[in-house]
Amino acid sequence: MPLPHGANRLLCWLALFAHLTAANHGRTASEPKKTACVVRGASADCSHMNLNVIPQDLPQDITRLDVSHNRLTGLPGANLSRYAGLLDLDVTFNSLTKLDPSLCQTLSRLRTLNLERNEVHVLRDQDLSGCVQLTVLNMASNRLAFKAKWPDPFAALENLTTLDVSNNMLLTAKLGSKPQLPRLVALTLSHNAISTLKKEDFYFLSRSPSLFVLNLSYLPLKKFEDGCFQQIANISFLKMDGCNLASQITKLCTELSDTAIHTLSLQDATLLKLTNITFKGLHKTNLTILDLSSNKMSAIEKGAFQWLPTLKTLHLERNNFKHLTKDTFVGLENLKELNLRQALVKSQTSSTSIIDDYTFSPLVALETLILEHTAIRSITENTFTGLTSLQYFYIGWSSCTSLKSLTEKTFVSLAASPLRLVNLTATAITSIGNGSFSAFPNLTTLLLDFNFISQTLQGAEFEGLGQLEQLFFSNNRQKVELRSLSFVQLPKLSLLTLGRTLTGSLDLVPSPFAPLKNLKVLDLSNNNIANINARMLEGLENLMVLKMQHNNLARVWKSANVGGPVLFLKDLGNLTVLNMEYNGLDEIPTDALTGLKKLKEMRFTGNLLNNLKDSVFEDLLSLQTLSIQKNLITSVRPQVFKPAMENLTLLDMGRNPFDCTCESILWFVTWLNTTKASLTGGKDQFTCNTPLAYFNRSVMDFDLLSCKDSTPFQALYILSSTIVIALMLGALLVRFQGWRIQFYWNVLINRTLGFSDAKVEEGREFEFDAYVIHADEDQKWVERSLLPLETDRYVFCMEGRDFLPGTSRIEAIVDNMRRSRKYLFVVTESLLNDHWCRGFKAHHALHRVMEERRDAVILVFLQDINDYRLSRSLFLRRGMLQLRCLLNWPVHKERIPAFHEKLHIALGTTNTPKP
Ligand SMILES: *[C@@H]1O[C@H](CO)[C@@H](O)[C@H](O)[C@H]1NC(C)=O
Ligand SMILES: *[C@@H]1O[C@H](CO)[C@@H](O)[C@H](O)[C@H]1NC(C)=O
Ligand SMILES: *[C@@H]1O[C@H](CO)[C@@H](O)[C@H](O)[C@H]1NC(C)=O
Numbered sequence: 001m002p003l004p005h006g007a008n009r010l011l012c013w014l015a016l017f018a019h020l021t022a023a024n025h026g027r028t029a030s031e032p033k034k035t036a037c038v039v040r041g042a043s044a045d046c047s048h049m050n051l052n053v054i055p056q057d058l059p060q061d062i063t064r065l066d067v068s069h070n071r072l073t074g075l076p077g078a079n080l081s082r083y084a085g086l087l088d089l090d091v092t093f094n095s096l097t098k099l100d101p102s103l104c105q106t107l108s109r110l111r112t113l114n115l116e117r118n119e120v121h122v123l124r125d126q127d128l129s130g131c132v133q134l135t136v137l138n139m140a141s142n143r144l145a146f147k148a149k150w151p152d153p154f155a156a157l158e159n160l161t162t163l164d165v166s167n168n169m170l171l172t173a174k175l176g177s178k179p180q181l182p183r184l185v186a187l188t189l190s191h192n193a194i195s196t197l198k199k200e201d202f203y204f205l206s207r208s209p210s211l212f213v214l215n216l217s218y219l220p221l222k223k224f225e226d227g228c229f230q231q232i233a234n235i236s237f238l239k240m241d242g243c244n245l246a247s248q249i250t251k252l253c254t255e256l257s258d259t260a261i262h263t264l265s266l267q268d269a270t271l272l273k274l275t276n277i278t279f280k281g282l283h284k285t286n287l288t289i290l291d292l293s294s295n296k297m298s299a300i301e302k303g304a305f306q307w308l309p310t311l312k313t314l315h316l317e318r319n320n321f322k323h324l325t326k327d328t329f330v331g332l333e334n335l336k337e338l339n340l341r342q343a344l345v346k347s348q349t350s351s352t353s354i355i356d357d358y359t360f361s362p363l364v365a366l367e368t369l370i371l372e373h374t375a376i377r378s379i380t381e382n383t384f385t386g387l388t389s390l391q392y393f394y395i396g397w398s399s400c401t402s403l404k405s406l407t408e409k410t411f412v413s414l415a416a417s418p419l420r421l422v423n424l425t426a427t428a429i430t431s432i433g434n435g436s437f438s439a440f441p442n443l444t445t446l447l448l449d450f451n452f453i454s455q456t457l458q459g460a461e462f463e464g465l466g467q468l469e470q471l472f473f474s475n476n477r478q479k480v481e482l483r484s485l486s487f488v489q490l491p492k493l494s495l496l497t498l499g500r501t502l503t504g505s506l507d508l509v510p511s512p513f514a515p516l517k518n519l520k521v522l523d524l525s526n527n528n529i530a531n532i533n534a535r536m537l538e539g540l541e542n543l544m545v546l547k548m549q550h551n552n553l554a555r556v557w558k559s560a561n562v563g564g565p566v567l568f569l570k571d572l573g574n575l576t577v578l579n580m581e582y583n584g585l586d587e588i589p590t591d592a593l594t595g596l597k598k599l600k601e602m603r604f605t606g607n608l609l610n611n612l613k614d615s616v617f618e619d620l621l622s623l624q625t626l627s628i629q630k631n632l633i634t635s636v637r638p639q640v641f642k643p644a645m646e647n648l649t650l651l652d653m654g655r656n657p658f659d660c661t662c663e664s665i666l667w668f669v670t671w672l673n674t675t676k677a678s679l680t681g682g683k684d685q686f687t688c689n690t691p692l693a694y695f696n697r698s699v700m701d702f703d704l705l706s707c708k709d710s711t712p713f714q715a716l717y718i719l720s721s722t723i724v725i726a727l728m729l730g731a732l733l734v735r736f737q738g739w740r741i742q743f744y745w746n747v748l749i750n751r752t753l754g755f756s757d758a759k760v761e762e763g764r765e766f767e768f769d770a771y772v773i774h775a776d777e778d779q780k781w782v783e784r785s786l787l788p789l790e791t792d793r794y795v796f797c798m799e800g801r802d803f804l805p806g807t808s809r810i811e812a813i814v815d816n817m818r819r820s821r822k823y824l825f826v827v828t829e830s831l832l833n834d835h836w837c838r839g840f841k842a843h844h845a846l847h848r849v850m851e852e853r854r855d856a857v858i859l860v861f862l863q864d865i866n867d868y869r870l871s872r873s874l875f876l877r878r879g880m881l882q883l884r885c886l887l888n889w890p891v892h893k894e895r896i897p898a899f900h901e902k903l904h905i906a907l908g909t910t911n912t913p914k915p
């Protein structure tokens with residue numbers, strides 16, 4: 001839209017205005033007091049320092065000085081002579097009562113002077129006369145009154161463009177006796193005590209041809225004298241918000257008839273009614289923007305707007321209209337934007353406002369119609385007829401019975417409008433009939449958020465929306481079901497939000513998203529989705545943002561999932577944002593994130609992740625943001641995290657139970673010490689959970705030297721990488737015959753090297769090889785599967801069998817545990833639910849282990865137990881134990897010998913922690 005003459009400049013000034021105001025009000029009084037000025041380049045910030053005088057120790061060549069929020073009572077030039085080069089001086093929020101003429105004499109180069117919020121009550125002719133270069137002067141919120149005679153304090157300010165004297169005690173707008181301020185552009189006089197605008201008041205501005213902006217808001221104006229704006233006919237932006245104009249609006253418009261008025265703001269001006277002559281005076285002007293918001297207006301007389309043919313924007317927000325008719329908007333044939341937000345209220349006779357048929361038909365040029373927060377009785381087939389230019393239609397948060405069930409008739413009155421955006425947010429829609437939107441062939445954006453839509457989308461609902469690019473469909477009631485063809489009518493869709501909208505299953509083939517080849521953003525969050533298949537996102541090679549937080553996808557990524565983990569992220573080579581927060585995930589399959597080479601932001605906060613598999617983040621070389629807070633991560637090993645952390649700029653990883661041992665944390669602490677990435681919550685938020693010596697301390701306290709001293713590091717690294725390569729070669733074999741190979745391997749090792757790496761003496765101190773802790777329900781398993789091993793080589797301590805009669809149970813346990821070399825937990829749900837076990841036995845054992853013998857614990861899992869349960873009940877995490885002390889009872893019978901072999905190894909491991 002080409003801006004009318006002068007409007008460009010006008011906008012600049014408005015922007016400057018806003019900037020100045022924001023700069024002053026942006027500061028908060030609660031900012032802590034500083035003890036020294038902050039000097040940056042040529043600026044010195046001495047605000048908030050309780051200063052009584054200007055500091056004399058700043059660099060002499062500063063050009064900006066901020067001494068706001070201090071206790072200055074005077075500003076004699078002598079105090080500033082050191083800084084004669086100052087261009088900008090900010091003295092807001094001090095206690096000046098007057099200005100010393102020597103100030104401007106000394107600072108003759110000053111361009112901006114901000115004296116807002118002081119107590120200046122008198123301005124004499126000479127006070128500012130030295131500041132000849134001043135362009136911006138702000139004296140808002142002082143106590144200026146000008147009672148006795150008209151002084152000319154601003155007469156010397158030839159270059160002044162902006163003058164703000166709002167919120168003083170001025171009784172008149174007359175700020176000078178003779179013409180002055182030749183370059184003034186904006187004058188703010190709001191919040192003073194001016195009650196009359198006299199003909200000669202603006203005589204002092206009669207030679208100020210660039211005065212465009214005049215703010216007269218919140219003045220107790222009672223009278224406009226004839227010709228009061230005559231001297232300043234170039235004003236194009238006039239703001240008179242908060243003035244009582246009820247009886248004077250017609251007169252005001254008459255006075256403005258010969259001005260260049262472009263924008264007129266009359267918010268909150270107690271207007272109750274617009275008659276057919278209210279705006280008569282404006283008919284010769286080029287008024288373009290009129291703001292009549294917040295006026296409690298209830299009626300617009302026929303023909304009220306006939307005088308404003310040049311109007312482009314009309315704001316009528318927050319009024320009390322009850323009835324709009326086809327005469328209301330007559331004359332506004334050039335109007336482009338009409339804002340009726342909260343403008344219509346219920347009428348007495350009806351619970352809704354009434355918009356007659358053809359009400360909008362005069363508005364042939366209207367492009368934007370805002371009808372938000374409105375109660376409308378109904379939408380008929382002619383309600384919006386005639387809006388032949390309408391492109392943007394907002395009706396969010398409005399109620400209207402016609403919107404409850406959408407049909408192909410609902411929007412038929414908009415069929416001739418070239419609509420591009422329709423916003424139906426929160427309009428209580430419950431169903432969408434076939435072809436409901438067929439009147440919008442050119443629509444690119446449709447918003448249906450926060451409705452009550454509950455239905456199965458078959459596809460025909462979106463008929464005719466062939467150009468649609470964005471569909472917002474979030475926050476419906478999780479009662480929308482998808483089918484394979486749901487979105488088949490929307491081939492151009494690039495954004496689809498379905499957060500908190502769907503029922504839980506998306507396991508469809510073909511996928512409903514398959515037709516959306518252009519999809520870039522997909523939001524499926526907050527749906528409790530539990531079932532998806534690997535082809536859900538197949539072919540969406542343009543997808544960049546995928547939000548799946550707050551679903552229930554843990555099972556889908558479990559290795560134990562029937563048919564294997566569901567790798568639904570494959571082929572998404574352009575994905576840059578992935579959100580999987582709060583999904584109960586305790587595993588990420590090895591290949592789940594393979595190929596996501598462009599991923600920049602990844603979020604896994606609020607899951608149960610613990611032991612991440614090596615190389616699961618291998619392809620994430622572009623990652624910049626990683627959020628993995630509130631999980632159960634104990635170790636941050638380079639094998640897992642290095643690729644993902646290489647280019648990181650933001651890491652959010654707090655609230656994980658870090659294990660502060662060389663193996664688990666050494667690399668992470670080293671990384672933290674050198675990284676440039678920002679850390680949400682800072683470095684000290686990462687706290688150790690184990691071992692006891694570091695409990696609750698920051699990982700930054702971890703002693704790195706303790707690792708270097710005892711390990712020949714490099715050699716170990718080379719050795720381990722060799723092993724890794726060997727393992728990779730073996731992986732293929734292992735995949736098919738893994739357990740068998742492992743079995744023979746174990747046997748081989750045991751036979752050749754002896755099964756134990758523990759020294760023989762280590763065993764001699766103990767009477768039992770292991771103290772077995774199990775639930776009563778698992779007694780049978782223990783008898784059948786564990787006891788037979790005893791005859792071989794081991795002696796187990798079993799409660800009930802090995803307890804001496806007569807001793808108390810607790811004593812017996814403590815005593816027996818002390819006499820056992822290992823503690824073997826038979827982990828099942830029953831054990832975790834067995835309060836006796838959890839309460840005393842486990843606690844006791846663990847207590848000892850934590851302090852001295854962590855490596856004595858062996859966990860035998862008879863069931864799949866997630867780590868979260870484990871840590872809640874037994875205060876143990878898999879990540880805290882050596883891998884060979886974690887055993888799973890095999891499902892297949894033929895694997896039992898292998899299990900026994902593993903158990904031998906576990907029982908044989910030394911209790912002395914390795915360096
Ligand atoms: C006003 O500004 C112009 C250029 O910016 C300068 O030439 C002129 O001297 C200034 N006027 C005064 C009185 O300083
Ligand atoms: C204003 O309305 C009155 C009647 O309501 C009518 O007599 C008069 O001609 C109208 N004036 C204009 C300028 O439309
Ligand atoms: C209104 O605009 C027209 C065309 O831009 C111009 O010729 C005319 O002088 C303007 N009138 C006023 C009062 O500014």
Ligand SMILES: *[C@@H]1O[C@H](CO)[C@@H](O)[C@H](O)[C@H]1NC(C)=O
Nearest residue numbers: 372394395396397423425447
């Ligand atoms: C749609 O309307 C709602 C409610 O009025 C509003 O919050 C939202 O910002 C609008 N969105 C767009 C893109 O217009």
Ligand SMILES: *[C@@H]1O[C@H](CO)[C@@H](O)[C@H](O)[C@H]1NC(C)=O
Nearest residue numbers: 415416417418419440441442
């Ligand atoms: C849709 O757009 C095309 C080209 O942009 C235009 O020719 C057509 O009239 C428009 N349809 C409607 C209903 O506005």
Ligand SMILES: *[C@@H]1O[C@H](CO)[C@@H](O)[C@H](O)[C@H]1NC(C)=O
Nearest residue numbers: 540541542543571572573574
């Ligand atoms: C990324 O998107 C472009 C088109 O925008 C496509 O040509 C390319 O194949 C996509 N890349 C991958 C890896 O899918």
Ligand SMILES: *[C@@H]1O[C@H](CO)[C@@H](O)[C@H](O)[C@H]1NC(C)=O
Nearest residue numbers: 598620621622623646647648
């Ligand atoms: C990430 O880091 C690697 C190695 O430092 C570098 O080769 C690559 O270009 C970086 N990628 C991005 C996207 O910065």
